[in-house]
Amino acid sequence: MSERFVIIGGDAAGMSAASKARRSDPNLEIIVLEKGEWVSYGACGLPYYVKGEVEQIEDLVAITPEEFVEKRNIDLRLNHEVTEIRPERKSIIVAEGGEEQEMRFDKLLIAVGASPIVPDIPGSDMEEVFTLHGLDDGKEIRSFVEEKPPDRAAIVGGGYIGIEMAEALHDRGLEVDVIEGLSRLLTPFNPDVSDVVQSHLSERVDVHLNDFVEGISRVGSEELRISFGGQEILSDMVVMAAGVQPNVQLAEEAGVKLGPTGAISTDEYGRTNFPDVFAAGDCAEATNTLTGGPDYVPLALTANRDGRAIGSTVGGDPVLLAEIAGTAVLKAFDLEVARTGLAVEDRARREGFDPISVTIKAPSRAGYYPGPKRIDVSLVADETSGLLLGGSMVGKEGVSKRIDTLAAALSASMTVSELENLDLSYAPPFGPTWDPLLTAAKVLAGRLNRL
Amino acid sequence: MSERFVIIGGDAAGMSAASKARRSDPNLEIIVLEKGEWVSYGACGLPYYVKGEVEQIEDLVAITPEEFVEKRNIDLRLNHEVTEIRPERKSIIVAEGGEEQEMRFDKLLIAVGASPIVPDIPGSDMEEVFTLHGLDDGKEIRSFVEEKPPDRAAIVGGGYIGIEMAEALHDRGLEVDVIEGLSRLLTPFNPDVSDVVQSHLSERVDVHLNDFVEGISRVGSEELRISFGGQEILSDMVVMAAGVQPNVQLAEEAGVKLGPTGAISTDEYGRTNFPDVFAAGDCAEATNTLTGGPDYVPLALTANRDGRAIGSTVGGDPVLLAEIAGTAVLKAFDLEVARTGLAVEDRARREGFDPISVTIKAPSRAGYYPGPKRIDVSLVADETSGLLLGGSMVGKEGVSKRIDTLAAALSASMTVSELENLDLSYAPPFGPTWDPLLTAAKVLAGRLNRL
Numbered sequence: 061m062s063e064r065f066v067i068i069g070g071d072a073a074g075m076s077a078a079s080k081a082r083r084s085d086p087n088l089e090i091i092v093l094e095k096g097e098w099v100s101y102g103a104c105g106l107p108y109y110v111k112g113e114v115e116q117i118e119d120l121v122a123i124t125p126e127e128f129v130e131k132r133n134i135d136l137r138l139n140h141e142v143t144e145i146r147p148e149r150k151s152i153i154v155a156e157g158g159e160e161q162e163m164r165f166d167k168l169l170i171a172v173g174a175s176p177i178v179p180d181i182p183g184s185d186m187e188e189v190f191t192l193h194g195l196d197d198g199k200e201i202r203s204f205v206e207e208k209p210p211d212r213a214a215i216v217g218g219g220y221i222g223i224e225m226a227e228a229l230h231d232r233g234l235e236v237d238v239i240e241g242l243s244r245l246l247t248p249f250n251p252d253v254s255d256v257v258q259s260h261l262s263e264r265v266d267v268h269l270n271d272f273v274e275g276i277s278r279v280g281s282e283e284l285r286i287s288f289g290g291q292e293i294l295s296d297m298v299v300m301a302a303g304v305q306p307n308v309q310l311a312e313e314a315g316v317k318l319g320p321t322g323a324i325s326t327d328e329y330g331r332t333n334f335p336d337v338f339a340a341g342d343c344a345e346a347t348n349t350l351t352g353g354p355d356y357v358p359l360a361l362t363a364n365r366d367g368r369a370i371g372s373t374v375g376g377d378p379v380l381l382a383e384i385a386g387t388a389v390l391k392a393f394d395l396e397v398a399r400t401g402l403a404v405e406d407r408a409r410r411e412g413f414d415p416i417s418v419t420i421k422a423p424s425r426a427g428y429y430p431g432p433k434r435i436d437v438s439l440v441a442d443e444t445s446g447l448l449l450g451g452s453m454v455g456k457e458g459v460s461k462r463i464d465t466l467a468a469a470l471s472a473s474m475t476v477s478e479l480e481n482l483d484l485s486y487a488p489p490f491g492p493t494w495d496p497l498l499t500a501a502k503v504l505a506g507r508l509n510r511l
Numbered sequence: 512m513s514e515r516f517v518i519i520g521g522d523a524a525g526m527s528a529a530s531k532a533r534r535s536d537p538n539l540e541i542i543v544l545e546k547g548e549w550v551s552y553g554a555c556g557l558p559y560y561v562k563g564e565v566e567q568i569e570d571l572v573a574i575t576p577e578e579f580v581e582k583r584n585i586d587l588r589l590n591h592e593v594t595e596i597r598p599e600r601k602s603i604i605v606a607e608g609g610e611e612q613e614m615r616f617d618k619l620l621i622a623v624g625a626s627p628i629v630p631d632i633p634g635s636d637m638e639e640v641f642t643l644h645g646l647d648d649g650k651e652i653r654s655f656v657e658e659k660p661p662d663r664a665a666i667v668g669g670g671y672i673g674i675e676m677a678e679a680l681h682d683r684g685l686e687v688d689v690i691e692g693l694s695r696l697l698t699p700f701n702p703d704v705s706d707v708v709q710s711h712l713s714e715r716v717d718v719h720l721n722d723f724v725e726g727i728s729r730v731g732s733e734e735l736r737i738s739f740g741g742q743e744i745l746s747d748m749v750v751m752a753a754g755v756q757p758n759v760q761l762a763e764e765a766g767v768k769l770g771p772t773g774a775i776s777t778d779e780y781g782r783t784n785f786p787d788v789f790a791a792g793d794c795a796e797a798t799n800t801l802t803g804g805p806d807y808v809p810l811a812l813t814a815n816r817d818g819r820a821i822g823s824t825v826g827g828d829p830v831l832l833a834e835i836a837g838t839a840v841l842k843a844f845d846l847e848v849a850r851t852g853l854a855v856e857d858r859a860r861r862e863g864f865d866p867i868s869v870t871i872k873a874p875s876r877a878g879y880y881p882g883p884k885r886i887d888v889s890l891v892a893d894e895t896s897g898l899l900l901g902g903s904m905v906g907k908e909g910v911s912k913r914i915d916t917l918a919a920a921l922s923a924s925m926t927v928s929e930l931e932n933l934d935l936s937y938a939p940p941f942g943p944t945w946d947p948l949l950t951a952a953k954v955l956a957g958r959l960n961r962l
Contacts, residue, residue: 072944102877102879102939102944104877104937104938104939104944105877105879105880105939108879108880108939108940113880113881114879114880114881119879120879122878349934359937360937360944361934361935361937361944361945361949362934364944364945365932365945382932382933382934383932383934384934385934386934387934387935387936388936388937388938389936389937389938389941390938391938391940391941396941398936400934400936426553426555426556427573428553428556428559428565428570428571429556429559429564429565430564430565458911458912460909460936460938460940460941460942461909461912461913461915461916461936461941461942462912462915463936464912464913464915464916464933464935464936464946464948465912465915465916465918465919467916467933467934467935467936468916468919468920468923468925468933469919469923471923471925471929471932471933471934472919472920472922472923472925474919474922474923478922481816481833481834481922482833482915482918482919482922483800483812483813483833483834483835483836483837483838483851483918483922484812484838484915484918485838485839485840485849485851485911485912485914485915485918486555486810486811486812486839486840487555487839487840487841487842487911488553488555488556488559489559489842489911490840490842490847490911490912491911491912493523493553493555493811493812493815494812494815495812495915497915498812
């Protein structure tokens with residue numbers, strides 16, 4: 061009897077693991093149990109589906125269930141929900157069509173993802189209150205927006221999804237309110253950078269800060285009243301975009317250990333405290349390359365990569381999981397906004413560093429070349445060691461891939477001076493002679509030298 | 512008497528050194544001798560001045576002579592040519608207005624740049640034969656193009672300047688021939704990448720390969736006949752863009768040592784074999800970060816940075832010169848083309864490595880996001896060590912700053928596997944989940960593992 065690899069969850073981490081395990085070991089029995097209908101989809105594309113730039117929801121599916129089954133010889137079972145994990149017995153309980161049955165495994169991967177955080181407030185269960193997580197969520201919002209159609213939308217949360225949805229709904233002609241409980245948008249970014257985003261957004265939508273939503277109630281037959289910090293606004297729909305939390309209940313009930321972030325803790329190969337049980341993707345922790353400690357940054361690349369590594373390990377070719385720097389980029393209307401590492405001084409201080417930071421403004425092209433835009437670059441370093449800790453940046457062009465240079469520098473544990481000395485590219489259409497990153501490093505190195 | 516720092520040459524390296532030395536030491540006497548009229552200009556912008564996108568030639572001047580004199584207290588002397596260096600006497604001979612005089616120095620910087628290579632062929636001195644190096648060259652070409660105006664231009668050389676000039680003149684409505692003596696354009700780039708550029712150019716201009724120009728002669732009163740490899744073409748003007756050579760005569764006559772590349776050899780502080788005589792910019796070598804040996808890659812950032820470092824050193828705060836990876840980017844009509852490191856297998860082999868390379872094609876955005884363009888990424892690694900050696904890439908978007916991630920990886924001596932594990936940014940408008948760099952690294956790592 062061949063070895064059996066069971067995977068719970070059919071999205072990025074799960075299907076990457078299944079595909080890689082198949083390539084590594086043609087004889088492995090690979091079963092994927094997905095509780096829903098969709099597998100291997102690009103959830104990051106949902107705002108653009110709602111916006112209408114992505115036409116069909118099926119366009120977001122990278123690989124169809126048929127391909128997995130027929131071309132990759134993966135036993136993919138849709139509408140199969142795992143209700144219990146029994147690590148000691150090396151089995152799980154699977155529910156399908158009202159029936160439950162026990163299934164044995166040799167290796168198990170928990171790749172059950174995360175769920176949107178919905179604040180526990182009155183009215184959060186009304187039908188005009190949406191979240192945006194799975195493909196069905198995207199279909200519901202787009203149908204509502206196209207069929208009703210609403211005039212106003214309130215978005216609860218000023219993070220990635222909140223801002224992308226603000227753009228999508230504004231583009232569809234709605235008046236949009238963004239309500240963020242903290243004092244600024246995009247809190248994982250340096251304040252100098254998030255402030256630029258905030259002004260840009262404020263020219264297009266109403267941004268409310270410093271207050272958490274307290275309740276949603278109906279006014280008349282259709283309109284909603286949203287209350288926060290003594291204020292009230294009216295809207296036709298609400299999108300809850302207050303972040304996600306890892307789906308850990310199944311694991312926790314089985315005795316799988318969680319880490320300090322609340323997500324599933326694993327070793328460097330993705331193994332939980334049960335050596336035959338792995339976890340990856342939005343339900344699991346990863347190792348932060350700067351702190352060396354566990355971190356929870358649920359993003360698509362990490363899910364894909366860790367799933368792939370575990371698939372290889374289970375298939376007989378052990379691969380270490382990659383560390384993460386928390387690199388992220390988003391489009392916010394006409395802006396590109398990006399971050400990596402410990403981009404905010406407070407966070408760096410909490411991790412035991414002695415942070416110092418600068419923010420510089422530079423043009424995206426040579427000053428004389430037509431159409432330069434402004435780029436704001438913010439860097440954080442450790443005062444004691446001169447080590448680069450993180451950065452964030454914003455601008456109308458030239459930001460999305462510039463952040464990756466910083467991510468590479470962080471992975472290599474570069475100091476600010478080493479960053480300043482990088483031989484970066486230059487041509488008038490693409491930047492000034494001193495790249496904005498180099499200018500920022502130069503200014504920061506100057507401050508470090510004066511200390 | 513305060514110490515005197517004399518600088519020969521008033522462009523990037525010279526003026527950067529002067530400015531930084533002034534900031535480091537307010538009491539230093541700083542004299543800059545520039546044989547021409549222009550200082551501190553962006554020669555890289557000349558093709559865009561010829562094209563007409565940069566309106567005034569003065570727009571290319573970063574800082575005016577008056578600012579250097581008045582705001583930075585630098586004794587800048589235009590139209591002063593240095594005709595001799597006497598290192599043992601610590602003096603130079605300066606010619607101005609027909610008079611020569613000796614000037615002492617405590618520290619000297621040779622920053623005399625490079626000159627365009629003009630093939631020694633019949634007709635190369637005709638008035639319709641141009642080079643593009645200084646601002647006056649740019650003015651001459653633009654005047655000729657605007658006043659004559661010519662119908663056809665032949666460009667000799669298929670490197671950066673040749674391609675940028677092809678774009679500029681094509682944009683002005685000329686029919687353009689590009690004549691390259693070697694078998695392909697852009698030889699410092701991987702052939703897979705330069706081939707893409709070549710097809711793109713061939714749709715817009717006539718590209719002739721494999722033959723060096725043998726002569727230029729006049730046909731009738733105005734037209735020129737250009738001969739190469741048994742062929743002849745007619746044209747109204749010729750631009751010689753066959754590369755540059757370092758200006759070393761003055762240094763060589765003074766006993767300043769040249770390196771294996773033919774440019775001035777320096778130590779890690781930019782000192783020549785005479786400890787009080789420095790050299791920087793397009794006349795000097797730099798240290799290649801991959802080989803650890805001397806290299807000659809005359810580009811703007813290196814000139815600026817090395818000048819600045821030497822200015823700091825002379826001003827009392829010693830700064831090591833940065834190593835170079837040879838990172839470069841250019842716009843070639845609608846393409847962005849970039850390279851870094853040892854991007855061609857042959858070059859890597861000559862440097863003692865055992866190269867292996869791959870080229871992959873990837874989209875510049877998520878597949879479902881509107882408007883993805885193709886990016887070709889080529890990577891070279893050392894088979895024995897797995898060390899990343901270089902890369903080149905081409906595409907209609909997302910190339911210019913992506914190359915910098917590779918440059919950072921090269922500086923950090925990353926292996927291909929380390930590159931593959933970088934936590935790079937992802938959002939649907941800016942790339943696929945696996946960045947094209949990561950995909951290329953993954954494919955190359957797969958090949959390395961199979962060996």
